[in-house]
Amino acid sequence: MPKFEHHIFICTNQRPPENPRGCCDPAGLGQLQLLFKKELAARGVKGKIRANKAGCLDQCEHGPTVVVYPDAVWYSGVTVDDVPEIVESHLINGVPVARLQMREACLNTQQCEHRK
Numbered sequence: 001m002p003k004f005e006h007h008i009f010i011c012t013n014q015r016p017p018e019n020p021r022g023c024c025d026p027a028g029l030g031q032l033q034l035l036f037k038k039e040l041a042a043r044g045v046k047g048k049i050r051a052n053k054a055g056c057l058d059q060c061e062h063g064p065t066v067v068v069y070p071d072a073v074w075y076s077g078v079t080v081d082d083v084p085e086i087v088e089s090h091l092i093n094g095v096p097v098a099r100l101q102m103r104e105a106c107l108n109t110q111q112c113e114h115r116k
């Protein structure tokens with residue numbers, strides 16, 4: 001079996017509503033991951049690109065959080081409406097969706113303006 005060309009990790013972590021960090025999938029439905037899988041299948045790339053559920057990716061304040069490897073492109077605030085665009089633009093055509101990319105200043109820092 002050939003290697004996957006991309007892995008998409010979709011945070012499906014849940015926390016109680018009172019948690020100050022929030023979480024990416026408060027309803028626990030995993031809708032984003034299911035939609036990524038559906039969009040990949042519809043484009044016939046299911047065996048080349050894999051959409052995996054992930055636990056907390058430690059970017060909770062920017063969630064829902066998605067990261068695409070090997071590109072290491074991080075997306076924040078992803079909604080179900082954004083999934084077809086990410087698949088078509090980034091994964092099929094190789095152009096990351098700039099409007100959804102997490103700012104470098106926000107990634108893996110304790111001093112981000114979004115952290116409480």
Ligand code: FES
Pocket residue numbers: 011012013014022023024025055056057058059060061063064065
């Ligand atoms: S809960 Fe999704 S990144 Fe932490």
